[in-house]
Amino acid sequence: MNARVDPNDAIIELAASCRFKPKRWSRVAWDWGVGALEKHPGPREWQDDINGVIEAHLANPATRYQPLQIAVASGHGIGKSAEMAMLSNWAMSCFDDAKIVTTANTEGQLRTKTAPEIGKWFRSSITGHWFDTQTMSIKSRDRLHADSWRQDFIPWSEHNTEAFAGLHNEGKIILLLFDEASKIHDKVWEVAEGALTDENTVIIWIVFGNPTRNSGRFRECFRRFRHRWVQRQIDSRTVPGTNKAYLQRLVDDHGEDSDIVKVRVRGQFPAQSAMQFISEADADKARKVHLRKEQYSFAPVILGVDPAWTGDDKLEIMLRQGLYSKSLATIERNDNDVEVANLIARLEDEHQADAVFVDAGYGTGIVSAGQVMGRSWRLIWFSGKSVDEGYLNQRAYMWGQKKKWLKQGGAIDPADEGLYQDIVGPETVARLDGKIQLESKEDMKERGLPSPNKGDALALTFAEPVAKKDRNAGNVHGGAGRGNMAETEYDPLKG
Structure with missing residues (x-):
């Protein structure tokens, strides 16, 4: 009589094989081309690129336990939340006791947009049944690990940065995600840097945002601190699924080199922010x-x-x-x-x-x-x-x-x-x-x-x-x- 096969065994084996391969995981963990993803044959090109950067970093034993920092400035509608979700699900599925902290420019953005979108992708993944997806957290269903194997959506405050100061997970993995990073206070960035100190730990810090401001730490990822960050600036017109007619209307109305088009379409920082007194x-x-x-x-x-x-x-x-x-x-x-x-x-x-x-x-x-x-x-x-x-x-x-x-x-x-x-x-x-x-x-x-x-x-x-x-x-x-x-x-x- 054949022993009963647990379908989880195959998923566990797959997750183990993707431990250092987020690009592969993003392709196998969802039913691309089916149902809600019917019009999507796989991750978008820019998402594959980011996942590939991480994969190459982890494949090299010399860099694997060095912090990896990636900054993505983009126009509107490129699928930033989906990318954060794919990476979050990869880290939670392929590493035990993964620790992920996600924040955004405002609590409203975090609570009504970022967290729900990531939660939706978790529920549709092949490991969705492994995790308890709540309003402001995603936890392992393993009761012994629920407090150590989790993703938290944390509103920031320049007057209360303890949640970021305590981000340590030595010997395992830390994934730190900033959404709409242009408007996250510099003090949060400074405290978050304290999470980059654990030894023998996979540490990945990725910041996403529309380049709305010419000052602040997000801007400096592409200028003063560019030597510390892998940078990507993504034009919305190059991404499948964006409203090309609307984007072209912006170009026609304001001009290719206008600040509106730079920020909303081209993923470039403006010559002068809306309220900025002296231009860059x-x-x-x-x-x-x-x-x-x-x-x-x-x-x-x-x-x-x-x-x-x-x-x-x-x-x-x-x-x-x-x-x-x-x-x-x-x-x-x-x-x-x-x-x-x-x-x-x-x-x-x-x-x-x-x-x-x-x-x-x-x-x-x-x-x-x-x-x-x-x-x-x-x-x-x-x-x-x-x-x-x-x-x-x-x-x-x-x-x-x-x-x-x-x-x-x-x-x-x-x-x-x-x-x-x-x-x-x-x-x-x-x-x-x-x-x-x-x-x-x-x-x-x-x-x-x-x-x-x-x-x-x-x-x-x-x-x-x-x-x-x-x-x-x-x-x-x-x-x-x-x-x-x-x-x-x-x-x-x-x-």
Whole structure:
């Protein structure tokens, strides 16, 4: 008499053979071409590509236990949720005690779109009966492993990142998935990186999103941190199943190179986000400007000083002379106004500055110390009234002047990544009266961006018109002679 054959045995054997083969698993775990998948003969080409990247990474023993990070920027409708589902089902089916954490830009997106779509694919897979698919989690039905073999859909909060900090699974597999990654707070990204430290563990971090923003960590996967990420940018028109007529209408209405088409169709980052004040294109152009000294030496030398305003900020001092700019100092927050004033005085003398403008928010003590030294530095109130009624306040006006300066050929140091990020970071605030208002530093931090102190310091150099001083007349410090030059042995730049 033949022993009863358990159909699970064949599935278990198949899953074991696909342990390091997500591409193969995606093809055998669903009934492609049948029922709901009738019009789909298999995974889409771009999905096969991503699965193949993972497969090649795992096939090599030298890379298998090194973290793999993949960033996918795309237009609309390419099947991102399906890809997340296929990878999730592969990891849960082919590894025991798999641990998967999935998040999205909002809890609503996670609860109503991402989690249900992944759950649908789990239920239709050949291992659907192995798992208990709930609203915000998918768990093994094995009671002994239900808490260790699971996928969790976790809303993020920049004020509560413990769920991401505790993502460890040494010796097994970790799959971390970000959906609509453009709008996930930078702090979540930073804490999630802590999951990349387990030894002898398969660690895969994949982030998906429409490239809506020119700042933030998703953008930097394709720019500053591109050496750490495998990147893919996918045009919706190349993907089967997308509405080609609608996509072509977008192209016809807005143009192939418009930001709308770049983001919604081509999977490329915009030249300027919808609310972004200074475009990436203008900042990129400024990085490529090379000036000869005779092109700016005739102009007045102006220093802008933006003191640190919270513990994790830095004091920034920027120099501008005509179309030329340069960072002179970046130091940690220093509450000793006299020491900071001595630094500014030394730089003022060294560069023969014609004017020094200091942010009044945290700079009143610094300017007072400068007055004792005989310096005539100017306090600038960011919230003060703008001389141009088109701007809400002085800060918006100064940034507006800086924007014009960039368009006129202003140059920034191409190696100064901090200044570049500060320039493209701030967004505008919509107003009924039409006046230009920049978001506050607090609002930028809520978006996960640092305070743009260096950008503000450069903006300060546009606070007021400045004439070049007649140094032959001895007017070096706005009325003070060189004898009033500050002397100190303390150098904040060296500690």
